[in-house]
Amino acid sequence: MRVLMFGWEFPPYNSGGLGVACSGLARALAKENVDILFVLPKHIDVSEPSIRFLFAGLEHLQFKGVNTGLQPYRTASEYSRFRALSENDLYGDNLFSEVLRYASLVPQLIDGETFDVIHAHDWLSFPAGIEAKRITGKPLIVHVHATGFDQGGGAHADRRVWRIEKEGMEEADMIIAVSEYTKRMIVLHYGISPEKIHVVYNGVDADLHTGTPSARVVSPLKLKVPGYKIVLYVGRLTLQKGPDYFLRAAALVLKHNPKTFFIIAGSGDMERQMIRLAAELSISANVFFAGFVRGGELERLYRSADLFVLPSVSEPFGITPLESLIADTPVLISKQSGVSEVVSHALKVDFWDIEEMANKIISVLRYPPLKHELSREGKNDALRLTWERAAAKCVMLYRTLLAMIQT
Amino acid sequence: MLSVCAYFHVHQPYRIKRYRIFDIGNDHEYFNDSSETDLNNRRVLAKVAGKSYVPTNEVLLGLLKKHPEFRFAFSFSGVLLDQLESDFPDVLDSFKRLIATGRVEVLADTYHHSLAFFYSPKEFKRQIQLHSETIWRLFRVRPHVLRNTELSYRNDLAKWAEEYGFEGIMAEGWDHYLGWRSPNFLYRPKDCQKIKVLLKNYRLSDDIAFRFSERSFKGWPVTAEKFAHWVNAHHGTGETINLFMDYETFGEHQWEDSGIFHFLRALPGELMKHPETMFRTPTETVRALHTVGEFDVPHILTWADTERDLSAWVSNDIQRSAITELYALEENVLRTKNEKLIEDWRRLQTSDHFYYMCTKWFADGDVHKYFNPYASPYDAYIAFMNALNDLKLRIKTRIPARRRTPAVV
Numbered sequence: 166m167r168v169l170m171f172g173w174e175f176p177p178y179n180s181g182g183l184g185v186a187c188s189g190l191a192r193a194l195a196k197e198n199v200d201i202l203f204v205l206p207k208h209i210d211v212s213e214p215s216i217r218f219l220f221a222g223l224e225h226l227q228f229k230g231v232n233t234g235l236q237p238y239r240t241a242s243e244y245s246r247f248r249a250l251s252e253n254d255l256y257g258d259n260l261f262s263e264v265l266r267y268a269s270l271v272p273q274l275i276d277g278e279t280f281d282v283i284h285a286h287d288w289l290s291f292p293a294g295i296e297a298k299r300i301t302g303k304p305l306i307v308h309v310h311a312t313g314f315d316q317g318g319g320a321h322a323d324r325r326v327w328r329i330e331k332e333g334m335e336e337a338d339m340i341i342a343v344s345e346y347t348k349r350m351i352v353l354h355y356g357i358s359p360e361k362i363h364v365v366y367n368g369v370d371a372d373l374h375t376g377t378p379s380a381r382v383v384s385p386l387k388l389k390v391p392g393y394k395i396v397l398y399v400g401r402l403t404l405q406k407g408p409d410y411f412l413r414a415a416a417l418v419l420k421h422n423p424k425t426f427f428i429i430a431g432s433g434d435m436e437r438q439m440i441r442l443a444a445e446l447s448i449s450a451n452v453f454f455a456g457f458v459r460g461g462e463l464e465r466l467y468r469s470a471d472l473f474v475l476p477s478v479s480e481p482f483g484i485t486p487l488e489s490l491i492a493d494t495p496v497l498i499s500k501q502s503g504v505s506e507v508v509s510h511a512l513k514v515d516f517w518d519i520e521e522m523a524n525k526i527i528s529v530l531r532y533p534p535l536k537h538e539l540s541r542e543g544k545n546d547a548l549r550l551t552w553e554r555a556a557a558k559c560v561m562l563y564r565t566l567l568a569m570i571q572t
Numbered sequence: 573m574l575s576v577c578a579y580f581h582v583h584q585p586y587r588i589k590r591y592r593i594f595d596i597g598n599d600h601e602y603f604n605d606s607s608e609t610d611l612n613n614r615r616v617l618a619k620v621a622g623k624s625y626v627p628t629n630e631v632l633l634g635l636l637k638k639h640p641e642f643r644f645a646f647s648f649s650g651v652l653l654d655q656l657e658s659d660f661p662d663v664l665d666s667f668k669r670l671i672a673t674g675r676v677e678v679l680a681d682t683y684h685h686s687l688a689f690f691y692s693p694k695e696f697k698r699q700i701q702l703h704s705e706t707i708w709r710l711f712r713v714r715p716h717v718l719r720n721t722e723l724s725y726r727n728d729l730a731k732w733a734e735e736y737g738f739e740g741i742m743a744e745g746w747d748h749y750l751g752w753r754s755p756n757f758l759y760r761p762k763d764c765q766k767i768k769v770l771l772k773n774y775r776l777s778d779d780i781a782f783r784f785s786e787r788s789f790k791g792w793p794v795t796a797e798k799f800a801h802w803v804n805a806h807h808g809t810g811e812t813i814n815l816f817m818d819y820e821t822f823g824e825h826q827w828e829d830s831g832i833f834h835f836l837r838a839l840p841g842e843l844m845k846h847p848e849t850m851f852r853t854p855t856e857t858v859r860a861l862h863t864v865g866e867f868d869v870p871h872i873l874t875w876a877d878t879e880r881d882l883s884a885w886v887s888n889d890i891q892r893s894a895i896t897e898l899y900a901l902e903e904n905v906l907r908t909k910n911e912k913l914i915e916d917w918r919r920l921q922t923s924d925h926f927y928y929m930c931t932k933w934f935a936d937g938d939v940h941k942y943f944n945p946y947a948s949p950y951d952a953y954i955a956f957m958n959a960l961n962d963l964k965l966r967i968k969t970r971i972p973a974r975r976r977t978p979a980v981v
Contacts, residue, residue, distance in 0.1 A: 421594070513948065523593070524954070527593045528593060528954040528958070532957050534889040534893035534894075535954070535957075
C-alpha cells in the first residue's frame, strides 16, 4: 500500500496541532507497512527515515516559528496581518495564492510516482490533493483537522477558506474527521452526507515528541514556589482558543485563591489584547506570558503546572491536554472540543461558563485527591490514544475505499 | 414447605445541588436544587412516585386483599420518608395503608442510608435508633430484622445486631462465602447464638430486578407462570426463597410497558398454585425456620457489582478522602448541638453521594452512569467537597477554637 500524502507543515517546523498530527500519523502508518510519500510545500530538514518526502519548492513560504520565531498563521486574517508586517514580500498576494500554487506544482511533483490513495491534510493541501486525483484518477481522502468555523470561533468562517474546504470535501471519495464534533460541523456547515465521514481520533506520543523519556527529571520552573499553584494555558492566542475566557476565570480564581500563578504559553493575534485584559482585570502580577514554547521547555511547563486548561471556543480535537496528561498534570477541557469525547477522566466545562471554570480550577487546587485521581486516571486515558490506533483505523479505511472503487 | 420472603427497598437520597466554591460561606442549603435536572430531588421523587411507588402500592394492596396468605416487607430509608412526608404525603399514606394490613413488615435500616457501621459504630447506632423511632411514629410498628445500607454485611455487624436485639439480619447470598451451600436456608452468623441471617437469592431476585426486560436473557420473557416454576423447583432443596430488590424495579427500572405490573399482579397466585408454597415476612421466616449452618463473612459483603464489596462506594482516592473527611467531623458536628447542622452532616453520609464518585467503569458508560445525576464522578466530588467545606465553616462559627478537636482546621 502506497499513500501520497499532502501536508502543510511538519515538526519541528510547525505551529501546533496540524504538524504534530501529520507526523504522528505518518510515522505510525509507516510502521503498519504503508509507504508514505509525504508532500510538503517547501523544503525542510526532516530526519524521519521511515517516510519519503517530496517538496513542492515553494521555498519562499514562511513557516511559522522559523522566520519570525513567533506566530503561526493558520487563519487567513492572521496571515495577511503577518504578511503586511513582513519585509520580504516576494511572492503571491496571500495565503490563498500559495495554496493554489501548491496545487499547480503537483503535476511535475508526482510525475513518475505510483501510489494507491491520496490523503490530504486540511484545506491548505486540499487543492493539491484534488489536482493529484484529477491527474491520476486515484481515490482521494481529505483529512479534516480543523474547519474554517473553528478558526472563526464556531459560528463563522472565511468565505474563501470555506469554498476550498467544501470543494475538497465534495471531490473527496472519503472524509476523515478528527472527532464527532468535527464530523457534525462538516455535516452542518458543508452539507456533506454523514456516511461519507469517518472519525479517526488523533493520538499522542508517550515521549511528547521531545525524544526523551518522559520519566526524565525536568528541572522545576522558577515560579514553582511552595504555597503557590500553577494553572497553565498552552495554545495560540486567537479567538478560537478562548484565552480571554481563561483570563476571566483566572480573575475569579484569584479572588478566592490569591496564591495562584497563571501561565499563558503561546502567541497569536490576540496577544496584546490579552496582556491588556490581564491589566484591566488587575491580575497582571499573577499572569505570565511565556510566548511560543516547544519541546523540553513545554514539557517543563506541563510538569510544573497543577492544572492544564483548554478553554477553546471550538476545538476540533486538541492534542495539548493529552500531552499534559502524559506529563502527569490533570486537565480541565472545554466541552466544545473533540478531545472531550475521548478523555473521561478530565474536568469538562462549557467555554463560556467562566464561573464553573473557576469553580473547577479552585477545586483542583484545593482538593489534592481530586488532582491525583484526575492525573492518574487521565494519564491512562491518554496512553490509550496512540498513533498506532489511529493508523490502524486509517489502513482499514484505505482498504475499504479501494474495495469500494474496485466494485 | 417452601416460603417466599420478599422485601422491597425504598430509598431516594438528598442529592447535592451543583454547589460551587463561591457558595461556601454564603449558601447553607445543599439539597434544594430546583432545576429541570435529576439533581432536583423533588422532581426525581415526583417521577419515581408516579411511575413506581403509587402504581406498585396499588397493585400490592389489591394482592393483599385478594390473597389472605400474601405478605412481604419494606425497607425504607429515613431520608426517603422525610421527603415523602414533606412533599408527597399522599404517597406516604399509600404506604401506611399497606402496612396497616398487618401483613407488611418494615425492616430496620440506617436512617440516612449510610455506611456508618464501617466508619463510626456510634453514629451507626444513633441512625438505627432514629430510624426505628420514625418507623414507629409513621407506621406504628417495630422492626425486628436489620437490613444494612447496600446490603452491606460482616461478622461484626451480625454480632452487633444480635446484641442490639434483632432476631434476623439480611445479607447477599454470595457463592464466595456459601461455597457449595444454598442461600435458600437460614444460617447462623459466625460468633452469634440467636440471630439468623437471611440470604438473598440473587439469581431469582435479579431475574426480576435486572433481567426482566432483557431480551438476551435466556429466560426472557419472564412470565409469572415461568418464574413461579423456577421458584417451586426448589421444593425439597430449600426452605425459603429470599427475593430482595429495589422497589423502583417496578415501573422505574423496568418500565410499565415491559409488563412488570402484569407480572407482579399474577405472581402470588401462580406461586400458590403449588400447595406447599407459602409467603412469610422476614420476621416470620426467622421465627419459623432453624439454621442449618454457619455463615462466616470476615470482609465486607454487599449486593453490588461482580465484586460484591464496597468498591462502588469507596475504592478510589476521591471517594475515600470524601468519606474520611466527613466522618472526621463527627465529634465537632455533634458538639454544636445544632439540629440542622447535624442533619445536613448526616444527609451527606448517604451512600449515593459516594456511588456518584465511582470511576470504576466510568469509561464504559454502564449502570453507574445511568444512575448518576452528575455529568461526571468529579463533578459529584466537587459539589460534595464544597458543601462539606461550608459545613466546616458552620461548625467553626458555632464552636470556639479551643474546644474544637483538630479535625476542623
